[in-house]
Amino acid sequence: MFNHQKYEKQYFLPPTLSYDWVKKETVEKAPTWCSVDLRDGNQALPIPMNLEEKLAMFQLLVDIGFKEIEVGFPAASETEFKLLRTLIDNHMIPDDVTIMVITQAREHIIRKTFEAVQGVPKAIVHLYNSTSEVQRRQVFQKSKEEIKQIAIDGAVLVKELAEQTEGDFSFQYSPESFPGTEVDYALDICNSVLDIWQPTPDHKVIINIPTTVENAMPHIYASQIEYIHKNLLYRDSVTLSIHPHNDRGCGVSDAEFGVLAGAERVEGTLFGIGERTGNVDLITLAMNMYSHGYDPKLNFSNLNAIRKQYEMLTRTAVHERQPYSGDLVFTAFSGSHQDAISKGMKYREENNVEKWDVPYIPIDPVDVGRNYQTDVIRINSQSGKGGVGYMLETNYGIKLPYKMNEAMGYATKKVSDEMNKELSAEEIYQVFKENYIDYHPYFELADYHFNKGTGKEVTLSILTDGKQIEMYGEGAGSLDAISNALKDYFDFDYALEVYEQHSLGKDSSAEACAQIGISHYGEIYWGAGIHEDITAASVYALVVAVNRLEDALVSQREIVK
Missing domain, CATH: 3.30.160.270 (Alpha-isopropylmalate synthase LeuA, regulatory domain)
Structure with missing residues (x-):
């Protein structure tokens, strides 16, 4: 039964609500990006990646430019444990890349995790435990103090094992299920963990605030992050991180608002593939920055190839309308859109325009490895004269007079409508040829x-x-x-x-x-x-x-x- 009355809000406002982040216009400086494709992304796959596929994914992430990569939950499966040992034993981790491993705040899992990272050049050990009111009440049946003690005990053990294990370690803590946690209580736990780890400006700790289940509008999350940002202890020795999920479809907004509110690091996945409704899409975040003229510090200049490799490794199809990376995101079928794009492209050429400002296309498709001829304008029964003329000119050099272009548009639309299909450039040229070059019914x-x-x-x-x-x-x-x-x-x-x-x-x-x-x-x-x-x-x-x-x-x- 479709009954809205069975629901009520499940989030908590911070004790002091402020909106200083609203005064900022856009994200101008790239945060530290951390890919969680090999962990959170892999958990979303009906058939998880095998060792060879994980190694290929790791290399893809390195090639894109990620400097922090969460490689898995080594205590969760033998494959993930082997991945860690393969990367470490075969010296496959570049000097400028730090891997991250995640562990629950449970003793046997923490110990197994340190076995996996023995001898690592650099690694972040990511400790977490769930803190939400609903999980305290229903799952753990523990008090606030008992849940807080789980985090403290885990932090103590992580610090002890790091001192006993070969490798260069830094730490990260996440109050999992943060959106359902009282904000001041989550802050208290984070500060208690920081007291154990004693970070310094030269050896920072990451405090990661996850949107484990997105249950509030993005401005609420931003205000929560701003409160954490302003009230964390050891603030100059802490990297404030966020990990947005996408349950309400607002993962990108959560991430962008969160960075404006004080976060310096973002965890997410390529294409937003993650458990349930997914993680925030790091490609969208990076390309949003790029479209405003700021360097995202990630290289998506061959996004088509990245997408194809990702789909092969994960057996997951990227939606054709996925921002920036989908097959059809630069494609206009509408006649009025095609006409505006065609005129915009012509204007650029005639006026030698440097800055990109073509109607309906927020970035130059060529920047991400796309093609004007095959990606920008495609023709079906919804198309008009502008698109048809553009296709003939860009593919065959044929420039039609305005009124002839209109007639050709109607002829093409008729064929597409009758065939109930999109027409290729070759098929459009064939329509032109049959109607205006080879048309001799009388002589x-x-x-x-x-x-x-x-x-x-x-x-x-x-x-x-x-x-x-x-x-x-x-x-x-x-x-x-x-x-x-x-x-x-x-x-x-x-x-x-x-x-x-x-x-x-x-x-x-x-x-x-x-x-x-x-x-x-x-x-x-x-x-x-x-x-x-x-x-x-x-x-x-x-x-x-x-x-x-x-x-x-x-x-x-x-x-x-």
């Missing part, structure tokens, strides 16, 4: 030659009804002469309304494309021609336009009958 051009000298008199041969007909015409120029010959033969009149031509390449051997529009009682009929000789291209275009006019007149006569 075809067989031959023509101009009388020597003037170039204003022409002898023209056409094929119609299986016969070859010769005709003669003269005019102010070569095209006018051919036009007059056709007018005399077909006994109708029209005006040469539009005539445009351009090269399809930059060298002298490139073919030319001509477009001609002839008007008859207010209607324009279009033809196009492609040939290495511009005069020939123009003649072919005129022949198609006249065929289209004759087609319209025949249809009108049929209606009259």
